Amino acid sequence: MSAIKKHDVFQAVADPTRREILHLLSNQNLAISEITSHFSITRTAVVKHLTILSEANLVSGKKSGREKIYHLHPEPLMEIKNWVSYFEQFWNNKLSMLKYLVENEEDKKE
Amino acid sequence: MSAIKKHDVFQAVADPTRREILHLLSNQNLAISEITSHFSITRTAVVKHLTILSEANLVSGKKSGREKIYHLHPEPLMEIKNWVSYFEQFWNNKLSMLKYLVENEEDKKE
DNA sequence: TTGACATAAAACCATTTGGTGTTATATTAT
DNA sequence: ATAATATAACACCAAATGGTTTTATGTCAA
Structure with a gap:
């Protein structure tokens, strides 16, 4: 139990791109490609940001067909x-x- | 004017040691050595943290004799x-x- | 079924981060 | 004057960060 959290919420929020992702997800749930289209970085980079946000329990992704929809957990x-x-x-x-x-x-x- | 800020406040606060430094300085102004005595890291490391906090305008140091006293700017x-x-x-x-x-x-x- | 789409996984890279140790300089106390 | 103290300035290092490209794999639509 109580797994070692690699990324805490302070660190997760330290990056401006990740803060923007949280803002995007506050309006609507989005697939990885949809999130990527808001930035000038590659999808791979976005996925890495999403992984960090997930480890801080700020977002979670749910597979839906061939898409993976991310939604916000602001708690x-x-x-x-x-x-x-x-x-x-x-x-x-x-x-x-x-x-x-x-x-x-x-x-x-x- | 408007120098490029290398460290913003989100990044400054992302590190647990730096958050603890801010907490220490909220009780009293402290010299570098006094801050260092609260941690198990070297003074050099503490100075680097203080530099980052300074760049985010969260603390400032004022020389007083051979000591440099740091105080908090929480704004x-x-x-x-x-x-x-x-x-x-x-x-x-x-x-x-x-x-x-x-x-x-x-x-x-x- | 075949192509287009969406994600996943891996290897790679430059820079930053958080730390170390060493050496030098300024200040204080004896 | 001299020893102890406090800081400053370097050079160095391993690991993490934020990004890339390449190569699969699964899913949908025509």
């Missing part, structure tokens, strides 16, 4: 949302600029 | 937050399971 993105939300306190309150200045004073002392 | 994380928030619609409403099932039916037909 793992929650991990990113939660991670980022921790840092919101540092820009979300009015005291952040004061905090910044105080910290800089500390820098000068040490 | 660029907003880009990630905004990107992820688009996908919230797909898990945030009660209809997502129905939507999922309908899409699967469509897969069977095509």
